[in-house]
Amino acid sequence: MxxxxxxxxxxxxxxxxxxxxxxxxxxxxxxxxxxxxxxxxxxxxxxxxxxxxxxxxxxxxxxxxxxxxxxxxxxxxxxxxxxxxxxxxxxxxxxxxxxxxxxxxxxxxxxxxxxxxxxxxxxxxxxxxxxxxxxxxxxxxxxxxxxxxxxxxxxxxxHFNQLQVNESCSFCAPASNCELLTESANAYAVLENSSSLPGYTLVIPKRHVSYFDLSLYDRNACWQVVDRVKMLLSERFHPDGFRVKVGQGIATECAGWHGCIHVIPC
CATH class of the missing domain: 3.40.50.150 (Vaccinia Virus protein VP39)
Known part of the structure; x- marks a missing residue:
């Protein structure tokens, strides 16, 4: 790539x-x-x-x-x-x-x-x-x-997951031991270690909002990271193809949903 x-x-x-x-x-x-x-x-x-x-x-x-x-x-x-x-x-x-x-x-x-x-x-x-x-x-x-x-x-x-931040949302403060695949100014991508599917990746905007509340600028930034993730996973795992889905992500009691995009090799 x-x-x-x-x-x-x-x-x-x-x-x-x-x-x-x-x-x-x-x-x-x-x-x-x-x-x-x-x-x-x-x-x-x-x-x-x-x-x-x-x-x-x-x-x-x-x-x-x-x-x-x-x-x-x-x-x-x-x-x-x-x-x-x-x-x-x-x-x-x-x-x-x-x-x-x-x-x-x-x-x-x-x-x-x-x-x-x-x-x-x-x-x-x-x-x-x-x-x-x-x-x-x-x-x-x-x-x-x-x-x-x-x-x-x-x-x-x-790396975004190496910063010391006081946040209750795990997307705003991802674990330091998770594998960060790539990161732009507006979004980052991490491997979903709990998945049984090799290469299952979450692309996460840095803003704490639901996907459908993202600005067009931030949404485009996420898809730019998705394209990059596809190339990285293709080199590393050689899948036959990919499934991509938009998720509400996770919710916190005080701040609502934090959206994400799932990139799933298949």
């Missing part, structure tokens, strides 16, 4: 890469705070300046970029950095990057997303050097912000 999605409407995003000779500002900040640990992946590494800097410091680091370093990373990582990548991608492309990173991250790991804060307007512009249309946009993520400046913001991401 493809690790990411590249839209035909945004074919020149790789031209926005910066040819740098030193470590980027976000990486220097993360290093100074001791946040780069264990096995490291630079997702969207471009020409590899940050990868080279980390290697010189003795880190076990891998670089991945769909254009400049297209070999798909193997295994999982303790730390993943994704620096100044999301700002040059369309929304659907951004979602696939978030899901891919969630899949490559160890349950106990952390990912760090740096986004630009100096973009004046969203949309396409003509690249000064290459004279091609390239896209740029503001990006806000629902993760913990650990740094905000006039030109940059850094978010820390951890």
């Amino acid at each position: 493809n690790l990411i999605f590249r839209s035909v409407h945004n074919p020149h995003s790789h031209l926005t890469v910066k040819d740098r000779t030193q470590a980027s500002f976000p990486l220097r900040n993360l290093l100074s705070r001791g946040l780069i640990n264990g096995r490291v992946l630079d997702f969207g590494c471009g020409l590899g300046a940050d990868v080279n800097h980390l290697k010189k410091q003795g880190h076990d680091v891998t670089g991945y970029d769909p254009y400049y370093a297209p070999n798909v990373p193997k295994g999982k990582f303790d730390t993943i950095i994704c620096l100044y990548v999301l700002n040059v991608l369309l929304p659907d492309e951004q979602s696939h990057v978030l899901m891919a990173i969630s899949e490559l991250l160890y349950p106990t790991g952390s990912a760090y997303f740096a986004v630009r804060r100096d973009i004046r307007r969203d949309g396409f512009r003509n690249h000064v050097k290459y004279h091609k249309n390239v896209y740029q946009c503001q990006v806000t993520l629902p993760y913990k912000s650990i740094l905000r400046t006039d030109h940059c913001e850094i978010y820390r991401y951890r």
